[in-house]
Amino acid sequence: MPILVVPSTAVHRGFLAAWDEAGPQEERWMGARSVAGPEEEWTRQQAADPAEFARMVEVIRTEAEPETELPAGIVHQTVLWFVDGVEWLGRLSIRHDLTAALTEVGGHIGYYVRPSARRRGYATQMLTQSLPIAAALGIDPALVTCDTGNVASRKVIEAAGGELEDERHGKLRFWVPTELR
Numbered sequence: 001m002p003i004l005v006v007p008s009t010a011v012h013r014g015f016l017a018a019w020d021e022a023g024p025q026e027e028r029w030m031g032a033r034s035v036a037g038p039e040e041e042w043t044r045q046q047a048a049d050p051a052e053f054a055r056m057v058e059v060i061r062t063e064a065e066p067e068t069e070l071p072a073g074i075v076h077q078t079v080l081w082f083v084d085g086v087e088w089l090g091r092l093s094i095r096h097d098l099t100a101a102l103t104e105v106g107g108h109i110g111y112y113v114r115p116s117a118r119r120r121g122y123a124t125q126m127l128t129q130s131l132p133i134a135a136a137l138g139i140d141p142a143l144v145t146c147d148t149g150n151v152a153s154r155k156v157i158e159a160a161g162g163e164l165e166d167e168r169h170g171k172l173r174f175w176v177p178t179e180l181r
């Protein structure tokens with residue numbers, strides 16, 4: 001059964017396969033751009049190199065640590081990968097705080113499922129599994145947004161208990177309780 005895990009080099013091949021599947025249209029969702037700065041944006045070629053991939057994984061992991069210094073306006077985030085053995089299925093990011101931009105459009109939690117793994121309930125499982133982790137970070141409720149026309153993402157958020165607040169800048173904004181009630 002697939003689970004959310006802290007990024008690790010164990011799924012290197014699976015990560016690259018998913019990147020190839022994402023292609024230029026979707027590769028931004030793979031999370032190869034560190035929030036630490038534009039200089040930490042990995043290319044597919046770099047990610048293929050085991051040493052560079054290990055560095056990328058390490059940088060992604062440090063983004064979650066409060067002592068990691070980030071540029072102004074950037075908040076710490078916990079990135080988790082959804083994996084089944086060595087197969088890389090998707091990615092979820094939990095932003096620890098809301099900036100003005102995240103409050104308007106981005107929200108606390110974002111997620112991505114690789115094209116070949118869609119419509120199997122994985123995004124719903126990912127978001128649901130992430131809620132206790134968000135709660136442990138002191139987030140309750142979590143703001144989760146989607147494009148107004150993103151039917152699949154809207155269903156995912158509603159399945160996790162999201163309550164619609166409003167629409168801003170073409171995004172629907174939902175509040176999802178993270179604590180068991």
Ligand SMILES: CC(C)(COP(=O)(O)OP(=O)(O)OC[C@H]1O[C@@H](n2cnc3c(N)ncnc32)[C@H](O)[C@@H]1OP(=O)(O)O)[C@@H](O)C(=O)NCCC(=O)NCCS
Pocket residue numbers: 029110111112113114117118119120121122123124125145146147150151152153155156159
């Ligand atoms: C949106 C996304 C995360 C959904 O992932 P997924 O794993 O396919 O979602 P699920 O399998 O959990 O499906 C959730 C629901 O949406 C429905 N759904 C999935 N894809 C759909 C589509 N293309 N059109 C209509 N409904 C769709 C499913 O049938 C399911 O409905 P149900 O709960 O009534 O059974 C995935 O398509 C994706 O990564 N897209 C690109 C990035 C993105 O949009 N991320 C979300 C940003 S807010």
